[in-house]
Amino acid sequence: MKKDIHPKTFKAKIRCHCGYEAELLTTKGESLEVEICSNCHPFYTGKQRFVDTAGRIDRFRKKYAAFGKKEA
Template structure:
């Protein structure tokens, strides 16, 4: 690597909105990064995830008008 062209790599403290902190390394000069969510408070990692089954446009159409018969059923008629 060329000398003098790379940013300094310093120890950095990451502070989450929930109060959790951990150490990492970064090129950010202030030595501190503030984040809104981390693995300690994000719903995906904590298991408190809300599962939404919204369904798509096709599912809404089928619920409204019923499923269309397959090609085999149309050919036999």
């Protein structure tokens, strides 16, 4: 291995806003704060919900509903 080409690694303490803490090896620094982690992310907790802002899902379905029917 070549010398002096690899970044310095730190044993960092990662803190989430939900209160979860973990120690990891990283090149970012000795302390990191994150907004969301696997303990509070809706996908991992099973509390996932879809937010339909201004009916975008309905507009998308309406726009492309005829697309699949033309092929038949």
